[in-house]
Amino acid sequence: MADVQVPVKSESSVFSFGKAEKKLITDPLSDNNPITVQVLGVCSALAVTTLVSKALVMGIAVIFVTAFSNLFTSMLREYIPKSVRMIVQLVIIAFLVTVVELILKAVNYPIWKELSVFIGLIITNCILMGRLEAFAMGNKPWRSFLDGIGNGLGYGIILVMVAVFRELFGKGSLMDFKIIGPTSEYVLNTMEISWLSWYAPNNLAILSPAAMFIIAIIIWVQRSRNPKLVDIS
């Protein structure tokens, strides 16, 4: 797990936002991406990427939880005894996830129903524990908060990227808006051929292995462009 250690500046303001802080947010988007480089949080991610809307909701939920769990852990870091820190971190995360789940259930019930257990699985998402251990336990609250947002964003971006491919090729739509493929039964019945209707939706893209292949291709592209990231083993 790559540790981000940015030198602390001697600045008086707590909420400064300089170059070092900006790096905390932009770094996880590409060179230190939680999914493709740190390999954290693949677990609960892949099953929710069949639709872009599901991936977006999941991404937002994870950004919220990473940001605030980092913030709270960092605030409490001097008071948590080393021996029970895992349990304390898990309780903080579980509390935040419960909050997210209850909000989502109240605001958008259909999406909550579709995501089902995967909202709960944010708790065991390795990004959270990983960032708490590697960053929040040793950094000030504001910087930890930014690191949480950055990592949540990096995770969400990969999720949405995978979901775009899967929904476009599997259902021919994006955000439930039809893009390619036969638009409706009307088209099928009247045998009307338009420029949209030649595409037959590929069911493989909806099935779970497709997510694996797409992430593998993303990793391939990313590592070809940046050979520093290549595994030696």
Place this chain on the structure above:
Amino acid sequence: MSDIINIFIKSAFIENLALSYFLGMCSFLAVSKSVKTALGLGIAVVFVQGITMPINWLIDHYLLGEAGIFGMDLTFLRFIIFISTIAALVQLVEMVVEKVSPSLYNSLGIFLPLITVNCAILGGSLFMISKEYNFAQSVSFGLGGGIGWALAIVAIAGIREKLTYSHVPPALRGLGMAFFLTGLMGMAFMGLMGIDPAAFK
């Protein structure tokens, strides 16, 4: 009885936690470099999954549910309680195994504590709740899910060991190839969907 066997087969092969839900992927990808360590983690998962699932079922029904001892609906506490139970049980299992069988303890080694944050364990418990299983069914779901996960990780580790001798493009080496392999294995397991669950009745 038939539905118990049915659930066991289904959770081990058809709805494999690792290959069709992609749960526990972090440790799945990290530990599948050699068959020996993969087997160790697999056994540990079967162990913990088989124990936590029934206990979480009991807690959910007799503590949190409306019919429980508090007489009110406390299910919103599910996440916190489940994850604490899992963490506590993993610790307990570790202590018991160390006492009873030091050789098993040495071979499981660092994998036991890792299991607390293995999504397959918490995911299994949450699936058990959302599928509304009864107690016997939850036991069989726990064992089946654990065995299915162990099977998947050992199979992947075997392939990855062989892969060390082949020419893979440098950018795909390691992680990228592991993702491709997991996807292919997932497709292979999909072939098992043809098994008719009614045949076991």
